[in-house]
Amino acid sequence: MEAAEVPIRVPALATEQRFAQRLRRCLQEERLWDRRYQLQRLPAGRVALPVLEEKLSQLCLPPEVPCELVRIQDPVPSRAARRRSPAQRLRDELRELLAAGWSEELERDVPHAWQRHGDLVLLSEDSFKAAPWQKLGPALWETVASALGARRVAKRGRVMPDGMRSPSVTLLLGQHGWVEHVDNGIREECGSLEVPALSHLLPAGIGYFTLPFLVHAGAAFVHACEWNGHAVEALHRSLVLNGVRDRCHIHSGDSRQLQLRDVADRVNLGLIPSSEEGWPVACRVLKKHTGGVLHIHHNVETPPARTAALPAERGPPEAASSAGEARHPAEDGGEGALRTRLRPEWQRWAEATATRIQGCWRSCTGGRGAPASCTSRR
Structure with missing residues (x-):
């Protein structure tokens, strides 16, 4: 996802020409x-x-x-800034900050890449781990921000297994972590401490699917459910940014406890590795008399692929099928061709899922048949 470029108005001290050199020396001495x-x-x-x-x-x-x-609008980069890459500029300014304390260990610890979100730079978790960095305090992050042309700095950690996929990201410099993305014409506002999750109705996350449904697909109304408070706030902000707040109701809390019924034509179950616990609720949410579509995301484990047979072992192109009849590959199409391409594990999961969804649907509708057939895609 590409971050939106945010214009920066640089602060500056304005003075008469005759005081310029003296003011510059004062600023350099005070860093x-x-x-x-x-x-x-x-x-x-x-x-x-x-x-x-x-x-x-x-x-x-x-x-x-x-x-x-x-404030200077559209400032002109200095000659030194134009000659050096951001990574080189970062190393040079850190080396100057540490002076005689610079070492090969610190050189390896300086990141060569990072994520930029407007005026915020997000560093990887494996950067700045060496002990000497900790002694620098705020001066380290101020130097990083200055070298990379940012105002805020954060460092990414691992996603915690707390059920909400909360990332352990730390804001190192700045007052807040809200950033704005522009993706496919959709403005998304989220915290730098939030991880954009695959989600829509069960759960909603920060709007990965909710916003495209409203902005591009023209959905008349969307019910979004999310139990992460930070994600709820981010989704609310993004709905307002895109002018679709009046067409979405956010249900805060556990989607498995959702009391909504008989309102949806489509339900998106974007939780991975599995959204099975949300299937009964999803069936209850579908319109009872017309049914609808469930979009289910699921990780299906498969064993390593077997080594391909040698050409002499495979035989001619018109090899016999399992029924003992010769068949050209081009003669088989449609659903039959799809099934031959699917791995057995995927096909078994799709068939088992269809059976379970049918059972959930009958429980919710008092014995009515399944609302639609089950189609599996990789």
Whole structure:
């Protein structure tokens, strides 16, 4: 998923030309100078010197240097910034921060890649693990943000097995973790501490399926169920961003306890590795008299594929079928061809699932038949 590019207005101190060099020396000495951008010339002979956003509260300049805080729109990168890649810039600034303490161990610990979400950079869990980094405190993350042109920094951890797939991500620099994505024309707002989950109605997650149903498929109304409070808030924000909040009702809580009945034409069960516990509820949600469609996601375990036979062992193209009749591959099509391509484990799962869904449906409708046939896709 590509993150939306967010324009950055860089803070700067504006002063008269005759004070520019003195102000620059003060900013460099206090490590407040933002070397990513050039000086900006302003009307009336003044100039603006870029400063680091995260250090504005530390500004303490001599009173004899008159200046005011402004914002530079579309700042011009400095020559040094244009020559170096972001990864090289990060290593150079960290080496300068540590000075004589730099080592090969630290060199290996600096990430070469990261995720960017607007003005937030998300680092991998295997970066900055060495002990010397911990001694730097906030200065480390301020340097990372400065080098990568970000204002906020977070570090990803492993997804915790708590039933809600909560990620152990830590916000290292910044006041909040909300970020906005644009994917396939849909604006999605989520926390950097949230993992976009495959979901829609059981559960809803942050809207991976809910939003496309509403924005692109033109669904008249969607009921979304989610028990992760952070995901509920993210989904609400995204619905508002896309102007579809009035066509969606969010049910907060466990979808297995959902009391909704007889309202849906389609139910999306996007929970993996298995959504089996939600099947009875999904059948109850389908319209009782017309039935509907269940979209079921499921991980089916399969053994390793067998080694292919040698050409001499396979025989000619018109090999005998299991019924003992010769058959050309091109003569078999439709559902029969699909079944020959499916692995036996997949086919057995599809047939068992169809049987269970039929049973759930009859229980919910007082003995009526299954609403539709079961189709399995890889």
